Amino acid sequence: xxxxxxxxxxxxxxxxxxxxxxxxxxxxxxxxxxxxxxxxxxxxxxxxxxxxxxxxxxxxxxxxxxxxxxxxxxxxxxxxxxxxxxxxxxxxxxxxxxxxxxxxxxxxxxxxxxxxxxxxxxxxxxxxxxxxxxxxxxxxxxxxxxxxxxxxxxxxxxxxxxxxxxxxxxxxxxxxx
Amino acid sequence: xxxxxxxxxxxxxxxxxxxxxxxxxxxxxxxxxxxxxxxxxxxxxxxxxxxxxxxxxxxxxxxxxxxxxxxxxxxxxxxxxxxxxxxxxxxxxxxxxxxxxxxxxxxxxxxxxxxxxxxxxxxxxxxxxxxxxxxxxxxxxxxxxxxxxxxxxxxxxxxxxxxxxxxxxxxxxxxxx
Numbered sequence: 001x002x003x004x005x006x007x008x009x010x011x012x013x014x015x016x017x018x019x020x021x022x023x024x025x026x027x028x029x030x031x032x033x034x035x036x037x038x039x040x041x042x043x044x045x046x047x048x049x050x051x052x053x054x055x056x057x058x059x060x061x062x063x064x065x066x067x068x069x070x071x072x073x074x075x076x077x078x079x080x081x082x083x084x085x086x087x088x089x090x091x092x093x094x095x096x097x098x099x100x101x102x103x104x105x106x107x108x109x110x111x112x113x114x115x116x117x118x119x120x121x122x123x124x125x126x127x128x129x130x131x132x133x134x135x136x137x138x139x140x141x142x143x144x145x146x147x148x149x150x151x152x153x154x155x156x157x158x159x160x161x162x163x164x165x166x167x168x169x170x171x172x173x174x175x176x177x
Numbered sequence: 178x179x180x181x182x183x184x185x186x187x188x189x190x191x192x193x194x195x196x197x198x199x200x201x202x203x204x205x206x207x208x209x210x211x212x213x214x215x216x217x218x219x220x221x222x223x224x225x226x227x228x229x230x231x232x233x234x235x236x237x238x239x240x241x242x243x244x245x246x247x248x249x250x251x252x253x254x255x256x257x258x259x260x261x262x263x264x265x266x267x268x269x270x271x272x273x274x275x276x277x278x279x280x281x282x283x284x285x286x287x288x289x290x291x292x293x294x295x296x297x298x299x300x301x302x303x304x305x306x307x308x309x310x311x312x313x314x315x316x317x318x319x320x321x322x323x324x325x326x327x328x329x330x331x332x333x334x335x336x337x338x339x340x341x342x343x344x345x346x347x348x349x350x351x352x353x354x
Contacts, residue, residue, distance in 0.1 A: 004200075014259075014299075015244060020197075020200060020202060022199060022200045023181075023197060023199045023200050023202075025197060025200075025202060025204075027202075027204075029245055030209050030210065030242055030243060030244065030245065031210055031243050031244075031245060032207050033207065033208055033210060033282055065207055066207060066208050066282070067192060067207065067208075068206055068207065068208060068280040069277055069280065070277065071275035071277055071343075072273070072275055072282055073275075092339050092342075093273065093339065093340060096249070096270065096284075098248035098249055098250075100246055100247065100248055103245040103246065105210055105243070105249055105284075107273070107282075122191075159339075160338075160339045161337075161338050161339060162269050162270065162336075162337045162338060162339070162340075163270060163339075163340065165269075166248075
């Protein structure tokens, strides 16, 4: 048997939801939280080349969906380990980006690598440590990766302040092919 | 027909999920984002007395679940309007709280009321504007309401900096009855 959903406002609700015609399950779709980090070793930035779609082969920050039972910062540490075997110490929020077109909120933390020993792991083809000038800017996977790297660089050695947000006029969507 | 879920790891996944035995639907449960605000008029804080469980009758900040299609700050503005008919101007993030026991991340914004004309609306019995000393501290609905009010007060007129996070040793759970 398969899932078939109809779009309806459940009793007592204010928004339309997908309700399964077969079993009555209500699929509350809320925005999802992506947690990740911008981490350096000796002023070089850790990036991961994606081994999954979308944007397979492009470079990204270690990041992924936050899971139940962890804090955002714990999730960001877990993702750095899962994708790059990176042991990171995270300090606080560098940026909060809203991607309304995919209902995603990104919480990106600033931190450091505790060791330069990193390696490609889950969902990653290759890992690299790049000086800012050597970042593969043309081969970054998503606009928010660029934004976060730029925000990190602009902050330099200053203490964390108000987190960066979407740049004015910035388009968080993928460039069309 | 009813929904009946089994706990299994779907193919290609790394975590156990609830999978519907009837229709095969996979219920990806990720943490949810609650968006809200701490807003003042003439140094008085807007609070709402809840008309829904949990904690019906206790005072809270205007806040609720972020919806698809909006940014976090838009969601916080929407909730202030829905619950208190409050027209608010929000400046930036005051606090980010993690409530791991209910898989919730709270994004709470600092702002001001554009007008003192507020009134109880959805899910709200009563609204009030309280000087800090007059806040009904013993009748606040949730620990994070207290934390956010204290964080706002501690910041005073200073510009927003790094958002407040869970206090060290702070327990975000409801006091047991």
